[in-house]
Amino acid sequence: MVPPSRDSLPRRQVLLGLLAAPLTLAACSKDAKKAAAPSSSSTTTASAPAPSRPRVAGKGLPADLLAVMNTVYLGGKVPASGVVATALAKRKTGKKALTVTGTTGSWKGLAVASVVQGKDVTLLVKDGKWQVVGGWWPSLKVARPPFPTMRVLAIGSDARTAQPVEKCRGDALHIIGVDSKGVGGIVGIPRDSWVPLSSGGTAKVNAALVFGGVKGQVATVAKASGVPIDGYVIAGFKGFRGMVSAIGGIAYVADKALQSVDHFQIVHRGSNLLDAKHALAFARERKHLPNGDFGRSAHQGELIRAGAVMARKAGPARLAALLGKMSPHLATDLSPSEVLNLSASVFLGNPASTRNTVVAGAIGTRDQQSVVLLGPAANRTFADIRNGRLGA
Template sequence: MLGPARHRRVAALTASIATVALLGACTADPEPPAGGTNAGTTTTAAGTPPATRTPAVEGAPADLASLVERLYGGSDLGDAANAETVKSLKERTAPGSTVPAGAKAAVGSWFDTPIAVVTAGDDVTLAVGPTWQVVGGWWPSLGVKTAALGGGPRWVLALGSDARKGQNLVRSRADTLQVVGLDGKGGGGVMGMARDLWVPLSTGGKGKINSAMALGGPAAQLDTVRKATGLPIEGYAVIGFEGFKQLIDDQGGIPIVVPETVNASHARLVIEKGPQVLSGKEALAYARERKTLPDGDFGRSRHQGQLLVAAAIKAKLAGPIAVPGALTSFSTVGQSDLSAEEMLTFAAGLYRVNPTQVGRGVAAGPFGWAGSQSIVVLGDQARRLFASFADGNLS
């Protein structure tokens, strides 16, 4: 059993930490949909005024709107849906329905692959293009009880690169390592990794866990974390300092209540105690300061959690419809090996966690030495945390 200081429950919004860590919780306007919008008009050979047709899904390109209509109408979607979605839709108790009034779509892209989220009341449909396919969602209005979100448990590694402006984003040390998990049953967790954990590296030998990315790129960092934790993490998403600041500033800052005044000495900034709206520069300073904290890097990890939860609140309030815009924005400043389907279903799944089934922890350990290097020893505390997270849940 993990002690409350290292393993506590947090609100459901903490689950959205993944979106924040991976995407900066940016809710920028999505890109215009490829292929045009569902114009809702027809023309006649005689040139008479076109008949007006109310769009079934506001903001959706015509082919996506047609696919959503087929879904609600009870049609066999065939290759226009993945296997998990087809299985979930077999539960439909209301086939032949029309698309609920007020349905709307947000369309964006994940590294040039079109993505979309369609909301209709409490229903959410997730789709990936360019030939639209339904890859997940949930449909209570149709009597579907099982959400299609990639199953579970699932984990993603969120990386913050130490690269400065002009440096290679993915060949620098990992400044932040967070493993985000979902158990597929309404629970999840976020596990921070102490940067100085001394572990076997996928590139060979042993070293501090955050050195793997500098030596072999994010794939090597992912493999190193997989081996250290024993968790089959799906993939990674990495962002750097400049990208992080840009995403924060693009959304107008991050509202947060700072528990204690922080002298961010490295950035020559003071973050005052109390309610604040942090700019990108201030948020980065708050997330990175450790030298003036009494518990050093562990306190730094705690600050990152506070900041990410505050940003998650902003993202959570926007709802799943904001996911395409967030993924689009991240794609301009970050890198990832996750497919559009993997990222879209994972990000959407964060909105379905139960507040009592989400926890946080930090894989820490006692300090030690490896030659002249100060390190964190991978010990029993971290191993218990890894074992606890094997079901995707830290609550």
């Protein structure tokens, strides 16, 4: 699960030099002969600075990043590639100085940035030099460049502290779809679903992580669901608690109160700010739910959606900072460019209305275990999310 951070990054003032060249004006006499030599009638005006060139400024943003923003808004070759470069090549640049806002962060060793000017959003990654990797620029008459539909598997491992996250059971499994309109849906898979494993044999779907690692878990879900999985994020108990603490808790509105098996109040009816302990308990509790594991999976999806709502409220300028806070606490095969663009999708629609569902199944017994047997209803839900959007 991927909640965002509201923490701010340190700010530093960036001073940009203004270039000016002195212009000397010489007066000459009307007499062409006298113009050949100086005379007492010749006059010279004092040096005057030329008007400064307009620049893009932004408090707390590094100079080399602002230099790229200068090319975006005031002209020049923008460091970008593919569909982003093609889109920006058609922009309508201006001639006036601008002020932008934004933050920087680090995602798996590379610097990332999100910069805002009015309703414009620019997403950048620094791999040696800053490069624009996405965004949208209505002030420049440029729409969001085409971004492919993606289906990401969010994996919650039941690894405790010191246990290998990618070799324990995958107890929380959610396919998150993202298309051109934003986040298109969240589909939960009960951990006891009885499916063929990519490593061989048939078992509960959460066992795929134990026997095949994260690649085995992804392959198992893809095969069982028929949904192509384009990437994953995974965290264990420690990572989940770390993310929740880093962002100062998860704001969650509960329609009813819930107690844990340890007899403490997890949530109250109404608005809650869940700290790491309560958020983890909410994601794990099932014994006090009438539909058990199905209800728990639904709650996990609700936490994912609540994180998206918080990110939207924080605004796109905070996006890079939020990602920087989350990065140390999870593992993923998504590139910084993909993570930026996927995360920015929460600003394209209203994540509060994102559909969150859990595939249906019947309770059965296999190998003397209580399991969930997926059937036609589950297959219909999987087919629905294949294009990245439920109900499309």
